[in-house]
Amino acid sequence: MLTKRILPATGVVAVMLITAGPVRAGGPSCGATLAPGTETTLTADLECLPGPFVLTVDSATLNLNGFRIVCLNQSSQAPGVVLTGKRSAITGPGDIIGCDPGVVASGEGKHTIRDVQIDSAQGLTVVAFSDKNLFTGTILSGEGGIRIFGDKNLVIDSQVSTTNTGVDIFGSKNRVTSNQLTGNDSAVMLRAEKNKLVENTLTDPGSGVTIEGAGHLVLGNTITSAELYGIRATGGAKIFENGVSGSGGIGIDVSSPPDAKVKVSENDVTGSGGVDLFDAASDCGEHKWSRNTFGSASPEACIE
Secondary structure (H helix, E strand, C coil), X not given: CHHHCCCCCCHHHHHHXXXXXXXXXXXXXXXXCCCCCCEEECCCCEEXXXXXXCCCCCCCEXXXXXXXXXXXXXXXXCCCEEECCECCEEECCCEEECCCXXXXXXXXXXXXXXXXXXXXXXXXXXXXXXXXXXXXXXXXXXXXXXXXXXXXXXXXXXXXXXXXCCEXXXXXXXXXXXXXXXXXXXXXXXXXXXXXXXXXXXXXXXXXXXXXXXXXXXXXXXXXCCCCCCEEECCCEEEECCEEECCCCCCXXXXXXXXXXXXXXXXXXXXXXXXXXXXXXXXXXXXXXXXXXXXXXXXXXXXX
């Protein structure tokens, strides 16, 4: 598992101890540390065997400038770019290919990853341990998506077509908005508390949105043709104004404890293989269902 080789307190040190010779480099060499306050621009692809290109600085910028960072030995399970310090940035266009994960956001946070395409043949594309990072315009493909352990991160205007989980959030008060997730085994997982999933498009996932923890907001998302369920809550959440269609199982499934704070309102749920709306509590407990559009529900007496 990832945590066995990258830990918030020790992962960066472990990465920096890896030495690697450049196969072909433009600008920095493999294993380099960019100096604080600098901006470094690639002038050619940077291909490393077997290890990472490492960014471990405060307030520095790496401009991919249309080029690629490539981890040639994909079995080495080495990160491509590690952001530490504060307000470090990777800007595109450009690619990070074959690294595991492609990018690690650590340190004090407030980092930016903008307009970068990341493809990980194995493992994750992005891991965020720190807080208040911005991921915008990113295109993530390969095996694993983005995993967020920190708080108050923003993932916006990005595309995630990874085969495993698309966005997996362990931290709190993160926001995922205006993204396109396609073909993930599990599109989005919300854990901890007070995360927001707003106006995203989820297409053909194995499962759509899985909600654990408490206090989450799932608002205005479009979820189409989930193999299992569109939205499933086992914790507390407000589930408002989502469009869920063609789920193989249940459209919206509330299996939270009867006293959990769950509100399900103004959703449009149709064409489910099972029922469109479902509450595991026989009388819906303290869960609030109102003004939803649907074809079928269970139990019918307390869902509207």
